[in-house]
Amino acid sequence: MRYILAASLTFAFTLTLPASDWPQFRGPNASGVSPDKELPTEWSKTQGIKWKAELPARGVSCPVVAGGKVYVTCSSGTRDDRLHVLCFDAATGKQLWHRQLQATGGTSCHPKSCMAANTPVADETGVYALFATADVAAFDADGTLRWYRSLVGDYPTITNQVGMASSPILIKDKLIIPMDNAGESFLAAIDTKYGKNVWKVERPRDINWVTPITREVGNTTEVLFAAPGGMTAYDAATGEKRWSFKGGRGVIPTGALDGETIYLPVGGVSKVKLTEKGAVEKPEWAAKQLQTGFSSPLVYRGKVYTASSQGLIACADAKTGKVLYTERAKGAFSASPIAGDGKVYCLDEKGVCTVFKADSDTFDFLAANELGEGTLGTPAIANGVIFIRTDKALYAIGK
């Protein structure tokens, strides 16, 4: 009887288990961590691929997954001024829709990047795509345009000729737009229904590629936004500045939040305690060997991981900062490390994904999986599948 009850409960739980989404840059709150089990370990261009879908053009943004759909952005054209948003069925890879926009902002950038650099953010209702041209559009899950805005049309001095890449995030009915640049800089909350400003706060005129993260303090949701001048916390409801922390400087990688601690890519990686009133000035530790470059640090099962633009994977004890190992990988990393099912995944710029065990104090190699295509975007994990976007295609890896 007890067995039947347990079996029934298990069955019921399985049926009602919510699908694990990966809705934004680096997944839930930019953590890079998936709760999924039985994630794939080995694959190649011809093996272990659930489906593959061709993409119309390049993009350095990451795929995002919500409500059974995978969303990807690309940019194309001689001037890189054609902006693409694509939606695929996560189960089959069928392309459900494809919309294009004409860039209204400048399209200059570092040759390594492109206009599809910011990762979109999605929920059950659809997707919000921000491009490096400061064009932003909201599409329903069926491809209906909910709204579109040319932020350069609204604020004409927006410019970053190196190319912008900070990604938007969603907080309930607000789309948070980070727009640090060499012209009019701001952080704004836009209402998700009509695309109008809820609040917009001035920011320093300085280029910045960091994506904001959020944390809950009592009844307040804070938006933490790091920049070259330090980290600032804003009230997500009003945009009011709550505190700032000069030691929380950021330029490219995004910090990783773990409870009341944030691991910032400053001086390697620094562990900083957060209180209700802000950040504790003195870091608990700083580990120079945890080098990032373009990618963001990962905190998973009591360890901190980095994958650097020099091709070095490093791991430290999250409690003490003691570096447990460094390992030279095959190539340079732009994508951030991600984790799930007790494994860490580091995808390099040539499409080689190094997989190793998380629960080990030494580098416990599992596989190096080659797709043979260039890629800079961080993979997504959703419903037991790893989604990798290369310069040419979107791969769903798993069963």
Add this chain to the structure above:
Amino acid sequence: MQLQYGLAILLGGGLIATPAPADDELSRALTTIKSVRKEGKGNDDAGPAWKTLVAKGGSALLPTLEAFDDSNPTATNWLRTAVDAIAESETAAGRTLPADKLEGFVTNDKNAPSARRLAYELLVKQVPEAKERLLPGFLNDKSPELRRDAITAELEKLERSDRATIKADLEKLFTLTRDKDQVDLLAKKVAAKGGKVGVTEHFGFINHASIVGPFDAPGGKGYETSYPVDSVTDPSGRFKGKGGKEIAWKPVSTTDKYGLFDLTKLLDKHKDAVAYALAVVSATKDMPCEIRVTSPTSIKIFLNGKAIFGHDEYHHGAPFDAHIGKGQLKKGDNVIALKVCQDDEKEDWAQLWQFQIRICDETGGPLPLEQKIVTDGNTKTIRLGFNPNPTETKEEKQ
């Protein structure tokens, strides 16, 4: 009586000429979408209008393309996504798009270039052979993408042929190119056949100018600071420069193929400084123009003493033609001036202080302009950009 008769004819003629009844709902939807403005104004109504438009299906395709207005890019992007959705749903329903109407739309260059390009892509997706038929007609098109594809196709055709006129054909094709990579490619192809074309002149680069500087710009505030030469229309006068030193205009030239003036060589290296360049070009009639500037630092463009464009950004690369000032040249002499700022960043890559400036039409093509230059105390007139012995630039890497 005569009036009544005339009215009857007019009405009759009107009735005969009137096409199918207008779809008011469609018209209202298009008007609503075209009314979107800054900061999301009009989005509340534009969303439902977009759905109405798309629900109309194929019948809304051409009216939506016709509604494109490249002068309101926000509205155009609303319409563009509607065209995508309509075409997608028609295809999914197994219906073909109206190829004849699309072709008619594409070949009418009075339609917005962006809409024509989109229509062209829909057309060739459905009727691939239309590509070969249509592209030769786009060699001198206002749409940069259609022109580019046409030139690529024509070049391939020329290279496959063994025409005796290949050199002349390539030279002619060169005159139609606008994109820098295609200009350079065609120039090489022409040279390989023993011909010679003037890249500097084709682009309309100013390669003779008067410059003055450095003016002091403490705190890197040169861009927003006014200087006594902001509205000058001739290169005369003396000014108080950086460090109190008296400075005056001086004539300079460049033989660089892309019209590069290096201010660090012409004026020495300076930080927190501003310099001006000035040139006089003559037009045979009033004409619209674009003044395009390439520079790694903040700039402001003046036409006949009036600022027409500014961009305040330092050392984030120097993309070609990144800065475009649109203006109207008047018949006779026109004064083109450029303010070039420098900040105080110390890094090696932040020491660049240079500019390129060219005058062209809206497609980036040459205008029939002459430039007055002073050599050895004598004033003479040359074709804008004429450069008998160009040198190559080692272009800046971003």
